[in-house]
Amino acid sequence: MKVVFINPYELGRQSFAIASPLASLQAQGFAVESIDLALQRLVPNKLQDAAVIAIHLGMHTATRIAVAAFPRIRQLAPNARICVYGWYAAANAKLFFELGAMAVFSGEVEDALRLFVCRVRDGDLKLEQDYRQPLISTGAIEWQVPERSQMPALDRYANLVLADGSCRTVGFIETTRGCKHLCRHCPVVPVYQGRFRAVPKAIVLADIRQQVAAGAQHISFGDPDFLNGPGHAIRILDAMHTEFPDLTFDATIKVSHLLEQQTLLPRLRNWGCLFITSAVESTDNVVLEKLQKGHCSKDFEVVVHLTRASNIALSPTFIPFTPWTTLSGYCTLLETIVRLQLIDSVPSIQLAIRLLVPAGSWLLKDVDMLPFCNDFDPQLLGYPWRHPQPAVDTLQRQIQAVVEEGDRNNLGRRQVFEQIWVLAHQAIGEYVSLPEITSCQATPHLSEPWYCCAEPTSQQLQQF
Numbered sequence: 001m002k003v004v005f006i007n008p009y010e011l012g013r014q015s016f017a018i019a020s021p022l023a024s025l026q027a028q029g030f031a032v033e034s035i036d037l038a039l040q041r042l043v044p045n046k047l048q049d050a051a052v053i054a055i056h057l058g059m060h061t062a063t064r065i066a067v068a069a070f071p072r073i074r075q076l077a078p079n080a081r082i083c084v085y086g087w088y089a090a091a092n093a094k095l096f097f098e099l100g101a102m103a104v105f106s107g108e109v110e111d112a113l114r115l116f117v118c119r120v121r122d123g124d125l126k127l128e129q130d131y132r133q134p135l136i137s138t139g140a141i142e143w144q145v146p147e148r149s150q151m152p153a154l155d156r157y158a159n160l161v162l163a164d165g166s167c168r169t170v171g172f173i174e175t176t177r178g179c180k181h182l183c184r185h186c187p188v189v190p191v192y193q194g195r196f197r198a199v200p201k202a203i204v205l206a207d208i209r210q211q212v213a214a215g216a217q218h219i220s221f222g223d224p225d226f227l228n229g230p231g232h233a234i235r236i237l238d239a240m241h242t243e244f245p246d247l248t249f250d251a252t253i254k255v256s257h258l259l260e261q262q263t264l265l266p267r268l269r270n271w272g273c274l275f276i277t278s279a280v281e282s283t284d285n286v287v288l289e290k291l292q293k294g295h296c297s298k299d300f301e302v303v304v305h306l307t308r309a310s311n312i313a314l315s316p317t318f319i320p321f322t323p324w325t326t327l328s329g330y331c332t333l334l335e336t337i338v339r340l341q342l343i344d345s346v347p348s349i350q351l352a353i354r355l356l357v358p359a360g361s362w363l364l365k366d367v368d369m370l371p372f373c374n375d376f377d378p379q380l381l382g383y384p385w386r387h388p389q390p391a392v393d394t395l396q397r398q399i400q401a402v403v404e405e406g407d408r409n410n411l412g413r414r415q416v417f418e419q420i421w422v423l424a425h426q427a428i429g430e431y432v433s434l435p436e437i438t439s440c441q442a443t444p445h446l447s448e449p450w451y452c453c454a455e456p457t458s459q460q461l462q463q464f
């Protein structure tokens with residue numbers, strides 16, 4: 001019996017969230033295949049004899065692509081039982097049940113998916129009745145080494161671009177899933193609710209080994225936060241570096257963890273850390289408080305200096321447009337980026353991101369958010385909101401247009417930043433010239449600039 005996994009989009013990564021459950025089903029004796037819609041197309045010969053199709057909804061962009069692709073999947077595999085899984089699955093269960101999904105899973109899904117597929121194989125008559133509600137599990141599961149041999153080669157995915165312009169092939173690893181924090185806007189929170197699960201060290205190291213054998217020269221750790229369990233991270237890095245001393249890596253680590261674990265930074269560098277992505281979100285303490293980020297704008301500045309002192313590049317991410325953003329606050333964000341010499345470290349799209357309020361978001365628990373939200377929009381898969389000052393929404397649209405235009409014309413980050421600077425200062429009625437920037441340097445980064453909460457492009461919505 002054949003099971004096909006479909007990954008609509010995952011930031012240019014060869015997906016752990018596909019490779020892990022795929023291995024679990026293969027170990028059970030099922031024939032398994034996968035389609036990565038960022039690189040492959042929906043083709044009849046892969047889908048027509050599938051008994052089960054499992055679609056991974058790991059982020060907002062992926063979920064919107066999955067909705068658009070669903071009728072075509074249904075058409076190519078009319079007899080398959082379709083299920084969806086991932087962070088965005090449970091929150092959008094109603095929509096996917098209406099589209100024709102039979103089951104919806106979120107959290108630690110491997111065992112639940114395997115049971116579902118076994119019940120399909122066995123012709124279980126209670127199947128439909130037992131899967132009418134989404135299943136969320138954060139309990140321990142049985143692990144297998146992820147199965148990646150039939151996925152597109154690593155060099156077809158995002159690669160590492162170094163400061164001198166040279167590139168390295170990247171492998172993608174997760175050492176934990178979930179998160180122990182409760183930031184209000186985060187899609188991990190409604191599923192894991194402050195918990196995280198470690199992937200066993202032996203599984204992580206076996207996955208690193210097979211990706212190095214497949215050409216990986218750099219590992220990108222895709223954990224929601226790499227230092228949720230610092231002891232686990234240290235043991236893995238120590239073993240990885242001993243076995244592969246030339247391998248470099250990057251990871252995502254929150255500001256408060258970087259502060260708490262600052263003595264670890266030189267060791268991270270020695271183990272090969274080239275850059276750290278950190279969800280700074282804002283330089284406005286009011287906004288940071290609303291999002292319950294657990295850090296303030298001063299902490300961000302300290303972390304910039306700490307990482308720089310350890311020779312690790314910092315790649316901050318932002319959500320500049322929220323209902324609490326002010327025009328002057330947006331200008332302060334730009335000025336902070338200039339002062340901290342981070343222009344080349346911030347992808348242009350980061351300066352246009354608008355707070356996303358998807359189904360199930362914990363932002364909806366807050367009375368502070370509710371007055372700004374309209375009804376759920378099934379097209380957008382979220383609750384559209386309006387800023388109380390229309391000028392802020394206007395600025396966001398202008399900046400979005402500048403970023404998209406810059407993307408189309410291959411403009412550099414600095415050229416786009418200059419245009420954004422002018423627009424933002426015009427919006428507050430001042431013209432402040434952009435200070436002369438001499439000491440910014442290109443920083444190592446991945447070649448896929450899109451962001452997990454960004455809306456999909458029209459091309460992404462049609463490429464399957």
Ligand code: SF4
Nearest residue numbers: 179181182183186224
């Ligand atoms: S620390 Fe990161 S992953 Fe964890 S809840 Fe906050 S935003 Fe989400």
